[in-house]
Amino acid sequence: MGDLLFSVENGIARITMNRPDSLNAFSKEMILSWMEALETIRDSEEIRVVILTGSGKAFCTGGDIKSLINGGGFLYDDSDEKEDFTSTALARKNVLWKKVQRIPLLMQEIDKPVIASINGFAVGAGLDMALMCDIRIAAQSAKLGEGYVKVGIVPGDGGAYFLPRIVGIDKALEMLWRGDILTAEEAKEIGLVTHVVSDEELTDFVESYAERLANGPQQAIRFMKRAVYQSLTMDLRSSLDMISSAMGIVTELPDFHEGILSMAEKRKPNFK
Template sequence: MSDATPDELLFTVENGVATITINRPDKRNSFHDDMVRQWVAWLEECKTRDDVKVIVFTGTETSFSAGGDTSRFKGKSEQTPLQAKAGMVENTQSLARKVAEIDKPVIAAINGMAVGGGLDVALMCDVRLMASSARVAETYAKMGLIPGVGGAWFLPRIIGTAAALDMFWTSRWVAADEALSLGLVNRVFPDDTFRAEVKAYAEQIAEAAPLSVRFIKRMVYQGLNADLHSHLDTLSSHIALVRTSADHKEAVAAFKEKRKPSFTGN
């Protein structure tokens, strides 16, 4: 059970999109273990809710997230190595594992600065959208730490090894235009329309055939760790399922009738 206060982490569902918002602007939207437990619980709920097609992570005001709340680090430096490891596995790292379990799209809406663990949360998402004035940085080396939420796994896979090491070793700020050129983010939107653009983007995906969206995500990620023959074999099984689905039949009918399809996820 989480002890996070109800207003520290917000959860809403609208038009097929579940939005989880970090709401601690006075702490630059940093998070603590109780918030992570609540976060994981909501993601578990999103896995099974039929009305949730897409999940968005974002922050309030001018920050996405500064990562772990340093004011709560007191005492952690006195832990034994085994205690420190267990704490990471049970708390912060559980978020990365839960995101990896979900075959629905997960989008990071980087509305403002994202630093350290905050950036790592964005990296664990499938797609990253960024406000034009936002900046990101991996500041672990500056703080005498290492990325413990999966950043060293995600970042080189997204932007390449050399570019990832450059960010990690220098702790430098990366602005939105460079983040886009690196491939760190998928789209950059103006600050004044950012929320509306994110909403439109997420709802566009939510309107697509749910089985197709989920199987595409599954095949893309599984394909990264499979040889071509294994990938094609798995793909043929998934195609057999989607071709007989109600959503495929509805898509064909809607195309012939020149209307917008209405998908049920079956």
């Protein structure tokens, strides 16, 4: 088995970070495999929903600190110059850009729902991976936090972009400046996670959630996602123009006609 597991079944893609002995800290193999998986998800019409989780007792603890201390770890570059986290400032910036930062950019290109199933520790860049998802569902025992300040670094993978959009500026700065670890319930109180369920129920709850979305009207769901995110950087007129165009398209699709017919016949719709 590799450092990242990727599978697709019944329209649901599953990405599992698979380094349980290292609390699913990033490795070079994991990052490269992740990029490949995200490109497949983005381009495949067969995939309707994505679930992201970790194996063992952690979701993800971000960068492998031991690897960084020993000479680069997941930021290691294969170039002849051997640019890594211990070399020049420009090399470190470029390696982040070439590898880790590709993930949020690819995630942003995916119109399908992406669900983070937070089964345990989600810290630093590991938490930021969950923030890139649309929905975050946490196990009761999960612990979440931004730990960058404890080692004197900054959130290099997009945490400073995603976090304030989810919890607000003041809470985001507090989390980043203090580096406190939150319980799942504390995270839910500030809007960091969408749902908290018992550890035993997590897998079934997430699967049921994903299946419901996978059985919905796909183009409408994707237009909704894009409209919500695009509207964060649009004025009202532009947003309304975008959504009216989407309305014109979806009302020509079979799912719209099935939805109207199922309501008239008082039955559950059968979207294709």
